[in-house]
Amino acid sequence: MSIVDDIAFPAPRQSGCPFDPPPAYRRRATRLTLWDGNPCWLLTDYQDVRTVLSDRRFSADARNPGFPILVRGQQELRNETPSFLRLDDPEHARLRRMLTTEFLIKRVEAMRPGIQRIVDEALDAMVAHGPPADLVAEFALPIPSLVICELLGVPYGDHAFFQRQSSRMLDTTAPAETTRSAFEALTEYLTELASGRQGRADGILAKLAARSDLTLPEVAVTGLLLLVAGHETTANMTSLSTLALLRHPTQAERLREQPELINGAVEELLRYLTIIGSGLPRVALADVELPGGTLVRAGEGVLGMLSTANRDEELFPGGAELDVTRDARRHLAFGFGVHQCLGQPLARAELQIALSTLLRRLPTLRLAVPFDEVRFRNETVIYGLRELPIAW
Template structure:
């Protein structure tokens, strides 16, 4: 029987694609789908099964495996760069993660809070000093995480247009193989030059410390690529989506303004609801594995549908409702298992600071374009919004 095409577009920004929900709620919660590349893969939709896939070493993250899920028919472009941490299985993954995990502890993130607050304040200052309406994406959503990750890695922020353009290109589903390879090559060469300079003249930043600890320069380039791309695109999209969601819920937003201790709960719910990197948890079986009542054979591609799992009614009460006081942290927005996102503490903190600061300082902020008319990123591997025009009233 022919497997149906994998649905990638969302009918509603707040919900998984309809087909993902159907897969999750029908029979075993596991179904075959045809990927845009033509591959037939298993799609796993229930929270318990997704967790099982993401913690079972019989499911590999190695993109070199010919059975690994692909979204294009073209030869993968990432073979021109050494594999990143998220492409490594054990035992290689453990030492690679251990070498950098200390940079993202809760304590180290707390030390960054004053600097992040200053960055956010400066961007809000610039927003208020400019014309109205303004695109929030360009004024705030992109600059804040870009500045933060640049300072953390030791990447010159004046190069942000260069790496943001290439990051966006790499995350587009519409890109040709030639375009993807060109963007990746340009970004790799930029980072190789940057790492070489740091090796010659040591710097006290994340990349400099990796080199000082004996890190192989090619591995540091790979790490820089992973953190630079993931460290600003994902958080930028969550800022935009979160602001739109809160502006559409004025009573709940007023409650957050009155009691900012509720913001962390709202951040968790926004992360769960949107699950912007919904196709990041791809795997390939390296042995026969039984999930539920389905046998997945060695070599079979597997997609763990994190967005469907994060709306699983067996795991979350009224799962399709946005409850900003829910505070559930058992969601999969940051993945699960050994590949769970390194930067999740940083992302949470950035989102909390941005929401608290923006809505406190610009209490009359409102959308200049209706939410349902905004250009959502159905064409990207990381969900978000291309542009969010906003305006506000001058203070009385």
Template sequence: MTEVAPAFPLPRNAGCPFDPPPELARLQQEEPVSRVRLWDGSTPWLITRYEDLRTVLHGNRTSSDTGLPGYPHPSPGMAARRSRFKPFINMDDPDHAAQRRLLTGDFMVKKMQALRPRIQQIVDELIDDLLAGPNPADLVDAFALPLPSLVICELLGVPYADRAVFHRISKTMTSRHASAEESLAATEELLSYLGGLIDRKNEEPGDDLISRLTVGQLRTGAMSREEIAGTVQLLLVAGHETTANMIALGTVALLQHPDQLAEIRDRGTPELIANTVEELLRYLTITHSGRRRVAAEDIELHGHHIRAGEGIIGANDIANRDPSAFPDPDRLDIHRKARHHLAFGYGVHQCLGQPLARVELQVVYGTLYRRIPTLALAVPAEKLRFKHDMVVYGVHELPVTW
């Protein structure tokens, strides 16, 4: 075992921006369970193999409670935010299950599939605007960010006209370098904004998720105004940040694999597009800070004794490159059957919004390159600014031409 725990997160290879840090690959082969050192000096366990991660995330062997002393917070800002407010994803059952059940119906597969025509309409309108605007353009600003922002705003009942506010706040909330003070201020600002929105929905409910929570939970006393605001905050930030980064980073990856991009563009059947989405989710794993947990009981793994109360980081980015689960894992292959990836997590805490993300990405990957067949980077790939500084990986801008 390595004597000195390396600092986490580990650095990526600058020449391989789509790949996890090379040290993770070494650890997966040689030390699948090891210690790493975080910003606060703590040394949680790092788990790097696919089956081990599924084992740890399954059932109640580990806790998602960010209030526990051993919880491995990604940054001072994230620790401060969770001390101020803990959303349901950072609770354990039965509290987690009770709050999650209130939202499950709004994100069911059938309901998300029913949104496909509306998502297609938004995608086509954004592409129309893109083609009518300046060339080159920033695909993040003109397309990747507006699409999921508009969709989640319509679902939640958040005015899309206020997007500049929550986009700005989200950047602070998802930054690895934001201070505790900056992160707390951002959290308070968004909670205050959403609290005002809840008040207006309480007076005049609409056909949206905030209205349903306000009428069904706030008026009955089942949830407080702040609890609803915190839940909506999570859905709003996660609902646009993750998909926006997958659209942009997935486009960069496909532009670097022109043969596969041509197949998607020219012969993109629904099955192939669905495969492409799953493979890009696996290959890129933009939630690159890992799945954070605390051991709820003693766990024996590869000769190591993880004691109850100790922190655990499940490195899902390298677990999605485990050759035992995905043969030739470092190769992007849009024909791969990769649906068993861990990009959305695993177990009871896996991503609630994954049915929506899948539909959005399927519509995007099935439309963007067909409608703009000459889409290309407007700058050399090595000039792109990748989001090493954010908890969700992607590119800060994506200059494209056609």
């Protein structure tokens, strides 16, 4: 962690409430120096963040000079085929378009019975040998992993391998060799699957592999993006949401009494917890004056902080409080602009089903350890919990 201007980045969250953005991110715009010595803007205001994410003068392509590198090993991966998360249009749009039908709301709605079955089975298994239990390992992680495996055509039996490698890849404190070897292990694995060398592949991976307009590295890296984005995020949201509800028992009670509030509650939890805690990286391709007056020069990197944007007092009055009846629909937890989360209909369905089922089936759900013994994941791009010991 490097000390910069007058704030450390990434700043610790836990100085106050662990659900709140770090108090150090109070200023609208701060110049800081990243771990690699490169300067960068930290932008925290809702309108500034939205501009950075939707204005074409900001690039998501990490090969551009000045792009902020958050994970140490990412620097070394610059020459690898990038996923469309790290490409600008039109290349980004060409690749993303190949997947949009797979994640349409209508498609995801049809997946709900299957997701409910996965949730019920995970809960049955947890209840069969608990309490106590670790909600992360037994519920929050298996649900999105099983769903994305089915969708991609990746054998769930390999979950210990790909979960471990994706955690290593997202660890901002890991040495570069760790990130690189995790990336290589995962791309090799997905290349084997996509090329049919590891037995039969079906699902999205096979569909992509069958296309003549995609190279094998493009297929593998797209599979990698979906596999990692598809399980790490939703798993952390599920466990962190459960903890937030346990800390706000009146909100949990409200949801038990009025289960029809679940969809709005999930939006509020997405807003309140905003698990992409590191900020979204972009680099300016031209001089841009942001709505708040900050002038970002061409070649300067920026980090758009979703967590502080989602606490904007004008849009979300009293936003430091969790309120499951709030209209939180304008939150930026899934990003904004052309890169806005492709998997959001799926993430919403998984969270709605997992949380409502958990609340309904375990009315006496509680923490099995004191709150200050709960271990948070501060060192990864995606905020979350290492484990969540629960009882009922």
